[in-house]
Amino acid sequence: xxxxxxxxxxxTSLDEALRILxxxxxxxxxxxxGYSLLPLIKLRLAQPALLVDxxxxxxxxxxxxxxxxxxxxxxxxxxxxxEHDPLASHWGIMRDTAGGIGDPQVRNWxxxxxxxxxxxxxxxxxxxxxxxxxxxVCRSTTGERxxxxxxxxxxxxxxxxxxxEVLTEVRIPLAGPRTGSAxxxxxxxxxxxxxxxxxxxxxxxxxxxxxxxxxxxxxxxxAPFAATEAESGLVGSAxxxxxxAAAAAAAAAQARPVSDSHGPxxxxxxxxxxxxxxxxxxxxxxxxGA
Amino acid sequence: xTTQHISVTVNGVVREADVEPRLLLTHLLRDVxxxxxxxxxxDTSNCGACTVHVNGESAKSCTMLAVQADGAAIAxxxxxxxxxxxxxxxxxxxxxxGLQCGFCTPGMIMxxxxxxxxxxxxxxxxxxxxxxxxxxxxxxxxxxxKAVQQAAAELRGASAEPEPAAASA
Numbered sequence: 001x002x003x004x005x006x007x008x009x010x011x012t013s014l015d016e017a018l019r020i021l022x023x024x025x026x027x028x029x030x031x032x033x034g035y036s037l038l039p040l041i042k043l044r045l046a047q048p049a050l051l052v053d054x055x056x057x058x059x060x061x062x063x064x065x066x067x068x069x070x071x072x073x074x075x076x077x078x079x080x081x082x083e084h085d086p087l088a089s090h091w092g093i094m095r096d097t098a099g100g101i102g103d104p105q106v107r108n109w110x111x112x113x114x115x116x117x118x119x120x121x122x123x124x125x126x127x128x129x130x131x132x133x134x135x136x137v138c139r140s141t142t143g144e145r146x147x148x149x150x151x152x153x154x155x156x157x158x159x160x161x162x163x164x165e166v167l168t169e170v171r172i173p174l175a176g177p178r179t180g181s182a183x184x185x186x187x188x189x190x191x192x193x194x195x196x197x198x199x200x201x202x203x204x205x206x207x208x209x210x211x212x213x214x215x216x217x218x219x220x221x222x223a224p225f226a227a228t229e230a231e232s233g234l235v236g237s238a239x240x241x242x243x244x245a246a247a248a249a250a251a252a253a254q255a256r257p258v259s260d261s262h263g264p265x266x267x268x269x270x271x272x273x274x275x276x277x278x279x280x281x282x283x284x285x286x287x288x289g290a
Numbered sequence: 291x292t293t294q295h296i297s298v299t300v301n302g303v304v305r306e307a308d309v310e311p312r313l314l315l316t317h318l319l320r321d322v323x324x325x326x327x328x329x330x331x332x333d334t335s336n337c338g339a340c341t342v343h344v345n346g347e348s349a350k351s352c353t354m355l356a357v358q359a360d361g362a363a364i365a366x367x368x369x370x371x372x373x374x375x376x377x378x379x380x381x382x383x384x385x386x387x388g389l390q391c392g393f394c395t396p397g398m399i400m401x402x403x404x405x406x407x408x409x410x411x412x413x414x415x416x417x418x419x420x421x422x423x424x425x426x427x428x429x430x431x432x433x434x435x436k437a438v439q440q441a442a443a444e445l446r447g448a449s450a451e452p453e454p455a456a457a458s459a
Contacts, residue, residue, distance in 0.1 A: 001333050007292060008311035008357045031358070038353050039335055042314075051311070053358060103423025104401065105338065108347045109354075191422050 001042040010053045014060070014166065018141045020052050021164045028052050030166055032075055032114030035106050036123070060113070060168055063087060072170045074113025078102070081112060090174065091132065092286050093181035093199060097124045100183070103191045113167040116152075119159045119223065122193035126153050126224035127216030128183055129170060131199035137169035138162070146171075153223040178204040178211075180287030184279040185218065186271050188262055194219045195262040196271040198251070200279035202239065204287045210234045215247065215280075219262075220255040220272055227251035230276065239284040241277075248276035296360035300325065301369030309356045315349075316340045318356035319366060327367035327396050331425075338424030341397035342366045348404040350423070367396035370403070378448070379403055379441040388437035390428035398424050402438045410446050412438070 011017040021028055029048035031037060040046040054060065060075035063084055070087060081087065082098035101107055101115075101124055115125050116136060129136075129149040136147045138161055145165070152160050161167060175181070185197035197218030205211040213234035215227040229250040237243040257268035293308040300323060307322050319325045319342070328351060331339030335353040342351045343365035370377040379399045382388065389395045398421060405412060405420035412420065417438045418431065426434060 003312040003314075005310065005312055008294065008355065010357075010360075034355070034358065035335060035350075035353055038355070042333070051355075055358065103338070104405070104420060105341060105348050105350045105423045106335070109349055 003038075003041045004044055004047050006041075006048055007050045008053065009050065010056050012056045014057050014139065014168070015141075017052055017054060017057055017166060018139060018164070020050075021166065022141045024050050026163050028163070030054060030114075030117065032111040032117075033077065033109040034114075035102065035110040036114060036118040036120060054166070065174070069171050069173045072112055072172070074117075074167045074169055075111050076113070078107040078110050078112065078115075079104075082107060091172065091181050093128055093132070093183045093201065093283075096183040097128050097199070100124065100185055100187075106191075112170055116170065117159060117161055117167045119153055119157050120193070121156050121221065121223055122197075122219040123224075124183065124185065124194060124197055124218055125170075127197055127218040127226075128199040129172065129216075130224065130226045131201045131214035131216035132172045132181065133201075133214055134170060134172040136161075136167055137171065138165040139168045140165045144168075150226050153225070156222050158223070176203065178206075178287050180204075180283040180285065180289075181214075182279045182282035182286065184275050184282065186275050196220055196257075196268055196275045198272070198276040198279040200276070200283040202234070202280070202283045202287050204239065204284075209236060209238050210243070213247075215251055215276065217251060217255060217272060217276070220257040220268055222256065225254075227254050227276070229254050234280075239280075239287070241281070244277050244280040244284075245273075247280060248273040251276045294357055294360070296357055298356075298359050298361070299363045301365060307356070311355060311357050313356040314352055315342070315344075315354040315356050315359050315364075316351035318359070319351060319364070322356075325366055325368050329393055329396055331393065331397075336423075336425065337394070337397075338401060338421075339394050339397040341400045341424065343400060343404060346404075348401050365400070365403075367399060370399065377403070378444045379406070379437070382437040382441035382444070383434070386433045386437040386440055388429065388434045389426075394424060394426045394428075398426065398434060402441070406438070406442050406445055411442060414439070 027049040031051045031053040060073040078098040088095035134149045181201040185194040199216035201214035203212040213231045215230045230247040252272040257265045329339040331337040340351040
């Protein structure tokens with residue numbers, strides 16, 4: 001497939017990239033790994049006039065643990081997250097998710113910032129970052145905004161990012177004691193986009209009951225979302241199969257799946273129940289072992 | 291039509307070209323440089339037939355622009371044979387009948403080269419996971435896995451040989 005015509009620039013600093021985005025507002029798209037954007041450009045579903053390639057922009061590719069949480073640069077690849085032992089020991093969900101994206105070549109090049117900014121409703125990170133209560137840092141020539149992941153994904157392929165901004169960093173909290181997390185995804189073929197994906201985060205109190213809960217769902221609405229009804233039902237309950245079944249039912253009720261080649265809506269809704277239950281069980285077992 | 295001048299090192303040889311930004315890396319290799327060992331298969335980043343290495347990382351060259359590779363070092367199947375001797379992975383695919391039609395083979399070999407460089411002694415499961423992005427419609431993968439196992443053993447043996455003695459003090 002031959003893409004439509006566009007111009008290409010490779011700025012060598014973030015400031016330069018941001019100036020280009022300001023000067024070419026609405027015409028330019030940011031290119032990170034390219035594994036989400038280029039397929040759309042090849043299909044001519046996206047036809048930007050200018051691609052701003054971030055590969056030569058430094059400072060966007062580190063994973064650091066700060067006092068207030070983990071900071072993951074927007075250009076960190078799925079593979080680096082998958083292989084990051086300290087992050088995985090805090091948040092098992094990060095390794096679950098990164099390791100299940102696409103295939104080795106996709107994980108070599110695809111980035112967390114690119115994936116979140118692209119906002120394919122079937123991509124995995126958006127539900128995960130929402131479940132963890134994360135934040136996206138977006139920079140433009142006029143400054144920096146910190147946008148909570150909840151509310152960031154406004155519609156299919158739509159986010160709160162302005163066309164003049166770059167998503168520079170993903171922030172997630174530190175995991176305290178008795179905290180567990182998991183991402184489980186149902187896919188039609190190995191490496192495929194999710195038919196249904198469920199992200200679960202549980203913090204247990206000293207009494208063993210659920211103190212805090214986060215649940216995010218992939219591919220079963222116009223945009224990935226936090227299953228807030230499920231979360232409220234979990235908090236204060238004991239981490240039992242009955243609790244998880246009730247939460248999964250609440251998650252399924254909040255889902256808005258559509259029938260497509262992955263299956264009819266009712267099938268997907270049933271799968272939300274099953275996959276959410278599995279994610280909650282796994283998160284609980286990790287919390288109990290933590 | 292605007293073109294950009296790019297310079298890439300392909301299998302150790304510096305090559306230059308004036309390309310449209312929309313030119314895909316796979317087409318740069320095949321149509322501009324005449325290196326047709328890299329196959330363009332599905333053209334949707336699923337099948338992996340177009341896999342090459344870009345700065346040491348395996349990549350699907352149908353999902354990368356030629357201009358993105360400007361300045362990069364690229365390795366393709368044409369660079370695997372050295373001095374008339376097949377690379378151990380090429381030999382192993384031959385020995386183990388790891389191909390039938392051969393369309394996926396260049397991508398399989400480039401991906402498994404990358405895999406073995408990072409994991410010299412993979413389990414069968416790790417090999418199968420490692421080629422999850424490379425589709426073969428002929429073999430059922432059984433002989434591909436055997437070929438990778440054979441090459442892994444040989445490469446480990448080769449690398450286990452003592453290095454030529456460095457000048458010691």
